[in-house]
Amino acid sequence: MTIKSLARALPLLLVGWMSILVIIALLTDDAPAYVVLLPSAALLNDLPDTTSIIAASSYSVTLASDQSGVARALYGSGAWLVLPAGLPGCLPLPQQ
Numbered sequence: 686m687t688i689k690s691l692a693r694a695l696p697l698l699l700v701g702w703m704s705i706l707v708i709i710a711l712l713t714d715d716a717p718a719y720v721v722l723l724p725s726a727a728l729l730n731d732l733p734d735t736t737s738i739i740a741a742s743s744y745s746v747t748l749a750s751d752q753s754g755v756a757r758a759l760y761g762s763g764a765w766l767v768l769p770a771g772l773p774g775c776l777p778l779p780q781q
Contacts, residue, residue, distance in 0.1 A: 706768045710756035716769030718749045721759060728763040 710719060718739055721728065724746045732738075735752040736759075747770055748759070756767045 703766075703768075707766070709772075710767050710769045713769075714753045714755070715772065717771040718747055718769075719755055719759065720768045720770045721746050721748065721764045722766040722768065725763060725765075728759075731762045733758040733762060 736748045736750040740747040759767045
C-alpha cells in the first residue's frame with residue numbers, strides 16, 4: 686500500500702466510522718450520554734428539558750438524558766453532529 690492510497694483510504698475510513706456512530710445514535714438509545722460537536726449558542730439555549738450537561742468545552746458538549754430519542758431531539762434543536770458516548774465498543778468490559 687502506497688502513501689497515496691493510504692491518504693485516500695484514511696478519510697474514507699473516518700467518514701465511514703463517523704457515519705456508523707451517527708446511525709447508532711439515531712436508531713438506538715443504548716448510549717448513556719451523547720457528544721455534540723461544535724455546539725452553537727442557540728443549541729445550548731434550546732436544549733430539550735430532559736437533558737443534563739455533563740461536560741462542555743468550546744468545541745463540544747456532553748449531554749445525558751433518560752428520555753428516548755435524545756439524538757433526534759438534539760438534531761431538532763440545531764445540533765450539527767451528535768455522537769454516542771460511553772458505549773463499551775466491540776470488546777467486552779473486563780470483569781471486576
